Amino acid sequence: MSKATLTTVFIAFLLTSSGAKPNGKNKKPKQAVPAIECDMRAGKISLSEFIVKCPANCRETKEKVYGTGVFASISSICNAAIHSGVITNSGGKVIVMKMAGQAIYKGSLANGVRSLSLPNWRESFSVSVGKPKQGVTYPSTLVFVPSRPTTVKTGEPKDLPYSTVSPVTEAPEAEPSSTAAPPTTTHVTIPITTSAKPRATVHKVREAGSSHPYFSSVARQSQSTQGKGPAQAFRGSSVYANRFSPRTNTGVHRSETSVAIRRQPHASSASAPAPEEHKPPSETSHTRESLAGSNPFESGFSAQGHDLTARVPELMSQGDPNCKVDIAFLMDGSWSIGKRRFKIQKDFLVDVSQVINVGVAGPMMGIIQYGDDPVTEFSLKQFSSSKDLKPAISKIVQKGGLSNVGKALSYINQHFFSDANGNRGGAPNVAVVLVDGWPTDKVEEASRLARESGINIFFVTIEGPDENEKQNVVETNFVDKAVCRTNGFFSLPIKSWFALRKAVQPLVKQVCDTDRLVCSKTCLNANDIAFVIDGSSSVGTGNFRTVLQFVANVTQEFEISDTDTRVGIVQYTYEQRLEFAFGQHNNKADLLNAIKRINYWSGGTSTGAAITFAADQLFSKSKPNKRKIMIVITDGRSYDDVRAPALAVHRKGVIAYSIGIAWAAQDELEYIATDPDRDHSFFVDEFDNLYKYVSKIIHNICNEFNSQPRN
Helix, strand or coil: HHHHHHHHHHHHHHHHHCCCCCCCCCCCCCCCCCEEECCCCCCHCCCCCCEEEECCHHHHHHCCCCEECEEEEEEEEHHHHHHHHCCCCCCCEEEEEEEEEECCCCCCCEECCEEEEEECCCCEEEEEEEECCCCCCCCEEEEEEECCCCCCCCCCCCCCCCCEEECCCCCCCCCCCCCCCCCCCCCCHHHHHHCCCCCCCCCCCCCHHHHHHHHHHHHHHHHHHHHCCCCCCCCCEECCCCCCCCCCCCCCECCEEEEHHHCCCCCCCCCCCCCCCCCCHHHHHCCCCCCCCCCCCCCCCCCCCCCCCCCCCCCCCCCCCCHHCEEEEEECCCHHHHHHHHHHHHHHHHHHHCCCCCCCCCEEEEEEECCCCCEEHHHHHHHHHHHHHHHHHHHCCCCCCCCHHHHHHHHHHHHHHHHHHHCCCCCEEEHHHHHHCCCCCCHHHHHHHHHCCEEEEEEECCCCCCCCHHCCCCCCHHHHHHCCCCCCCCEEEEHHHHHHHHHHHHHHHHHCCHEEEEECCCCHCEEEEEEECCCCCCCCCHHHHHHHHHHHHHHHHEEEEECCEEEEEECCCCCEEEHHHCCCCCHHHHHHHHHHHCCCCCCCCCCHHHHHHHHHHHEEEECCCCCCEEEEEEEECCHHCCCCCCCCHHCCEEEEEEEEEECCHHHHHHHHHCCHHCCCEECCCHHHHHHHHHHHHHHHCCCCCCCCCCC
């Protein structure tokens, strides 16, 4: 037999033994991947591991994501996948693996998606590239957590089976579970009806601390069946009707909201199985808008089918939305304060925590104790209600040491107001410093850096130095050197420790007055702004005055001082002239007068050399923590190269804007701008239209600041 024949026989044998068929009918079937919407949360799907396909443009929807790498199950699957780099904004396949809940989820910014921090959640998940391993087949349809049952039966509830839905069917929205417990042993029937697509019921809450919608519905049913009003009820948690109302004996004016489940002799027990995935309070119908962007915390009730005899738990307050601030209290733990006064200080902080109405939609509160060194007693995110804060404050133990306030201010600036500690970004940062007597170190530099980071510093000084003791003060006028404004708003001098509690209401009123928290408006302060103005002959005297008016209009919007925004101006032709440097005019009136006095120069146009000159003469002397901003205004093409000088200042951290008028070259404007795609470059057809761009420049500078995450 020839070699060719042997080869033919061998190939035929292989084909026969493997069972291969030329038409490919034995090929492995292709994995069917169900499609989901951008807002689909992992917790809505009851499978422990599955594959899905995300659509395009989910990043634009800005659906919430909680965590980094490992995400809370209330997170959007698709945006978590974009955040992790598993898919791009074009969409794609994602494998989701469920896991146990975590005690903390840390937020971060990645791939254009901003994830939020969350203290804890009962279930987590991770995402990976949607390419199944060999031999692994995922379900082709998704199993969703069921919605509420359409009827409620008496007796013990039975577990409902999960329903299998086709991949294009949207899962019904899970509602918060509810448990109510009247103080009697009476059984209660609560009728619940839902349609195929349940409608959200919005309950308007009139009191400052909003009640759960479950309370409202139960109260209405009780009223209709018994003819009794909500006042004849078992009591829920009390809320403060007015933070700033006259004080009672306890220092707080209370208004109690209460509802009732009246005795119904023939009623049977209500039962409703709790859905596996709860909507966080920040996404319930009555708080959706007020809590946009805030961290959700588990709260509410879960209905059980047994006798409703348990004591009704108090609801977690969502906080006062009119006082949405992140507050750090720096309490004095030095030995000079003594045990008795340290106890008075803790009582004061307890009173403040109760009056201020802490909650995820309102103020969040943390405490640092300082002595020789500062230590965080608890962070902003550790407690999300005034009720929980009270025992936590009471347990704080005095650490002793000196009163190193400066060191404590540096600590909060560098470590405390961070995403990891619960800083929310959109809420103003406030530091309230309690001092017994006076600090034992210097506060000026530390407080300046804190202010320039956007922290509003308040000082509560108790029993300050008398005339004989003032010689012992390390830094005289330390309060004026530390606070944002020396107008009395940011300082509360208290003559005696026994009068400290009288300061509760005034302090709460001031820290909640967000319009006056000037240091938090960091887009309008903490800047070094250099205007680089074209003074070439093509501009002309009249147009040059128009440019100066534009510069004055922009600077008018900023807070001008040595610790806020500083302005410097360079005028250029072939040559460059420093009109005035940063810090040369440290109040708004002087600065505006200096701008008006600038004389028109006339000459050629060397924009590249002017940028280099501004970097050397102005930005080389810029302060730490100041944002460096350069605004170049020109009306024509430069005689020299602008690319290399612009790139050099960009690398030094300068945010550059370019404004071209009339005959300016578009390509040069884009070279100068740090990011022309983010409106850092503007073209104006005529000088007289410059005024239209004042608000755009201010808006972009503020957006630039707000988009930068705090470390």
